[in-house]
Amino acid sequence: MYALNYVKARSLEEAARMLASHPEAKVLAGGMTLVPTLKQRLARPSHLVDILQLAELRGIAAKGGRLSIGAASRHDDVATSVVVKKAIPALAELAGLIGDPQVRNMGTIGGSLANNDPAADYPAAVLGLGATVFTNRREIAADEFFQGLFATALEEGEIITRVVFAVPKRAAYAKFHHPASGYAMAGVFIALTRDGVRVAVTGAGPGVFRWKAAESALSKSLEPSALEGAALDASELNQDIHASRDYRANLVRVMAKRALAKLSGKK
Amino acid sequence: MAKVTIKVNGKNQTRNVEDRTLLADFLRDELGLTGTHVGCDTSQCGCCTVHVNGRAVKSCSMLAVQANGAQVLTIEGLAKNGKLHPVQRAFSECHGLQCGFCTPGMIMATVGLLKDKPNPSEDDIIHGLEGNLCRCTGYINIVKAVKMGAKLMRGKGKRR
Numbered sequence: 001m002y003a004l005n006y007v008k009a010r011s012l013e014e015a016a017r018m019l020a021s022h023p024e025a026k027v028l029a030g031g032m033t034l035v036p037t038l039k040q041r042l043a044r045p046s047h048l049v050d051i052l053q054l055a056e057l058r059g060i061a062a063k064g065g066r067l068s069i070g071a072a073s074r075h076d077d078v079a080t081s082v083v084v085k086k087a088i089p090a091l092a093e094l095a096g097l098i099g100d101p102q103v104r105n106m107g108t109i110g111g112s113l114a115n116n117d118p119a120a121d122y123p124a125a126v127l128g129l130g131a132t133v134f135t136n137r138r139e140i141a142a143d144e145f146f147q148g149l150f151a152t153a154l155e156e157g158e159i160i161t162r163v164v165f166a167v168p169k170r171a172a173y174a175k176f177h178h179p180a181s182g183y184a185m186a187g188v189f190i191a192l193t194r195d196g197v198r199v200a201v202t203g204a205g206p207g208v209f210r211w212k213a214a215e216s217a218l219s220k221s222l223e224p225s226a227l228e229g230a231a232l233d234a235s236e237l238n239q240d241i242h243a244s245r246d247y248r249a250n251l252v253r254v255m256a257k258r259a260l261a262k263l264s265g266k267k
Numbered sequence: 268m269a270k271v272t273i274k275v276n277g278k279n280q281t282r283n284v285e286d287r288t289l290l291a292d293f294l295r296d297e298l299g300l301t302g303t304h305v306g307c308d309t310s311q312c313g314c315c316t317v318h319v320n321g322r323a324v325k326s327c328s329m330l331a332v333q334a335n336g337a338q339v340l341t342i343e344g345l346a347k348n349g350k351l352h353p354v355q356r357a358f359s360e361c362h363g364l365q366c367g368f369c370t371p372g373m374i375m376a377t378v379g380l381l382k383d384k385p386n387p388s389e390d391d392i393i394h395g396l397e398g399n400l401c402r403c404t405g406y407i408n409i410v411k412a413v414k415m416g417a418k419l420m421r422g423k424g425k426r427r
């Protein structure tokens with residue numbers, strides 16, 4: 001790791017000020033992506049601005065059909081939260097599938113979204129549920145937030161403060177995890193929202209995406225057979241040592257069926 | 268440089284370290300607590316697992332400054348008055364190790380798991396130790412050891 005300066009921010013405002021005055025500074029949350037990256041010398045920030053302890057970024061609450069999760073909530077906080085389990089059980093389940101217990105004890109939802117790893121789990125839930133990402137500057141709709149491989153709508157020095165979900169009628173997530181890394185080879189989040197069916201896919205493509213053909217198929221019928229005809233262009237999916245494009249396309253369909261079965265209570 | 272005070276195994280330890288110092292290196296190099304192992308470069312093996320404020324974490328993936336003011340428990344802090352912790356005893360009795368390199372991390376992860384799940388199913392154990400790799404045992408006796416450790420901690424095991 002290159003030498004750097006660590007600063008524990010005492011307020012959101014102080015964190016924002018630090019980032020503004022040091023263009024090479026980076027936010028540090030759980031460090032589960034950033035610290036390994038620094039160890040490999042793949043990044044060279046001048047400062048790390050620790051935001052994990054900020055009160056403005058904490059807390060999980062449900063009110064009036066909305067669930068709000070502070071950006072510094074750890075995966076384990078979300079997985080075990082009674083509030084989340086009651087409002088959106090699929091979200092608690094998803095958080096409990098991330099990595100391993102040690103990673104869940106440190107990693108945060110804000111860090112996961114800001115990083116937007118193409119195989120990360122949270123982006124599938126945030127896009128699938130059409131959530132809103134709140135920052136210290138503005139609100140960003142999920143449909144605008146994710147912009148492909150490790151890219152988001154976040155500007156320089158912008159800090160995610162919380163994520164707000166409209167509680168869906170029902171939702172389910174199915175993930176095929178890579179046995180070594182734990183990340184998704186394919187993960188499908190299906191939500192029956194007030195505005196219709198949404199299907200988000202992670203792990204398979206260069207970034208999380210909505211599978212629109214499946215959405216329109218499922219808006220007519222929630223039977224697994226409805227997915228058979230839903231078009232999915234394998235040429236746009238990832239191909240690597242772990243799986244070919246066609247294999248991934250098939251996995252997406254299988255995960256979608258599994259999510260659908262959970263949604264209908266058929267496990 | 269940063270002045271860091273961490274309560275390690277019940278004792279306050281203050282050192283001046285570089286900001287980039289990993290917690291694992293702080294424990295091993297500054298305090299000589301070499302029971303915390305470092306087995307990989309990718310945050311995947313779990314050999315370096317310690318508890319920070321009661322949560323099991325990978326000390327190779329955290330800076331010492333992040334733990335400033337925190338309480339840290341390492342494998343060296345488990346035994347009390349020369350008596351092994353029930354989970355340590357269980358790993359020894361069930362042959363839950365061969366070379367022993369993964370063992371401190373396995374034991375710290377197990378102690379963390381048993382806090383949440385004092386009576387874990389086989390599935391709970393397998394998922395609870397997903398962050399820890401063992402290159403020797405094939406895990407069979409590790410799972411056995413966790414079951415026995417849980418039993419001992421619930422006070423139902425044979426005492427010697």
Ligand SMILES: Cc1cc2nc3c(=O)[nH]c(=O)nc-3n(C[C@H](O)[C@H](O)[C@H](O)COP(=O)(O)OP(=O)(O)OC[C@H]3O[C@@H](n4cnc5c(N)ncnc54)[C@H](O)[C@@H]3O)c2cc1C
Binds near residue numbers: 029051072108120161
């Ligand atoms: C062994 C292992 C297995 C894993 N398996 C999975 C898995 O199965 N699924 C999965 O989804 N993830 C997995 N992860 C990643 C994990 O979920 C991380 O916690 C997550 O990607 C980053 O969150 P963090 O809080 O640790 O962020 P950090 O590592 O602290 O930061 C990550 C990036 O986000 C930025 N950032 C952090 N917080 C904010 C904020 N509030 N506002 C703006 N920018 C911010 C940082 O500057 C940095 O660029 C795994 C990680 C490891 C080490």
Ligand code: FES
Binds near residue numbers: 309313315
């Ligand atoms: S040394 Fe920490 S996970 Fe391998």
Ligand code: FES
Binds near residue numbers: 368369
């Ligand atoms: S006993 Fe050798 S790595 Fe586990």
